[in-house]
Amino acid sequence: MAIEDRKQREREQMQRLILDTAKEIFLEKGYNQTSIRNIADKIEYSPGTIYLYFKEKDDIFFALHNEAFGKLFSLFAPLAMVEEPFERLKAMGKLYMDFAFNNKDLYDLMFIMNAPMNMLHEGCEWKMGDRVFDTLVNTLSQCQEKGRFKKKELQALAFMIWSGLHGMCAIYCRGRMGVMHDANEKEMLEQAYTYYIDTLNRL
Amino acid sequence: MAIEDRKQREREQMQRLILDTAKEIFLEKGYNQTSIRNIADKIEYSPGTIYLYFKEKDDIFFALHNEAFGKLFSLFAPLAMVEEPFERLKAMGKLYMDFAFNNKDLYDLMFIMNAPMNMLHEGCEWKMGDRVFDTLVNTLSQCQEKGRFKKKELQALAFMIWSGLHGMCAIYCRGRMGVMHDANEKEMLEQAYTYYIDTLNRL
């Protein structure tokens, strides 16, 4: 039935419209200012309509969180070209940090905010996080095959390595870099990253 | 005038009552459930009264954030006993991580949430953060005097080292440890910490 197809298409268009508008407001004014009414106003529909397309507010943010991961994955794609696993690891870390620096609010939504995680009901896995983490674990595994990170348990090692990057990004995103009083944030992040790579190199 | 003293005392008692009650609700039901009305109900005052003792809601959370730092500092106090700076660094890291694990919500309030940071008006320093960071920088400086961390810029090094710890704590606090599917969270944090120390040792 062609009508059903169109209806499905219209439904997806409406969801897109809501998501795009929500993202726009979110990136401009933050999570709290992105209210159902603000979204509804902007797309010229009533608030109730939004609930015909998303079960609750954080469903919208979960969807945006998923799309933000899509953006990160597309940045990671060229990494497949890098043969040497440790070189790939270093490039991946740089891409990860640059992503956080250039997309502060998206990074926050993906790795810090509670909103999207509240949508994962009990025992339900965080697919996007898993995918990033698996990529890291695989790379580390290949590093290990080449003689690096000897006798290290991969999960814990990956967790530690991820934490190093996330820590810098999270401190940046949540405005705690002021402890380095005069320092320029970007320069500080870059210098810290070189030290970070230094530690991985010696591990 | 003795009456003024009493009034001042009563004022402080009221502030204490509000803070203690806010902390109680916060630790039990989280930030969002800690509303002015919930606090007012519990202490049997009207909502408006709270605004006679705190300018706004996040003023209360800024005060709680400060007191949480007090708790961390008191845990750090025994570190002064540890002569060897690198040993002190390791002990400090362990205390920091244990604090986060045992006081998830307080750690969140101190190092992740936006609420208390919003109270630091433009150009106003984050004293509590500064104090922790300075402690770290000093310890690293002493490590350097003993020949460790050669040719490393202290601020950036401290930032990187702090980030490693904060990353693990933040991933834990914000429920992103599920990527290590079966793993026990506490065990994982401990193993990652030993690897982390390993990296510092080789730096």
Next chain:
DNA sequence: TGGTTTTATGAACACTGTTCATTTTATTTG
């Protein structure tokens, strides 16, 4: 005791997420 200052109140304002009876629009049937 009377007047003044301090403290407390709770209604009101402008928001929030969410629900649901009602109305409008679209599709199918007679």
Next chain:
DNA sequence: CAAATAAAATGAACAGTGTTCATAAAACCA
């Protein structure tokens, strides 16, 4: 094409939020 049915959109209503402020109560001073 018109009537009946199904789908979609509405916006008022509910229970909540932070915050303000005119009013009322209490405490203090003369």
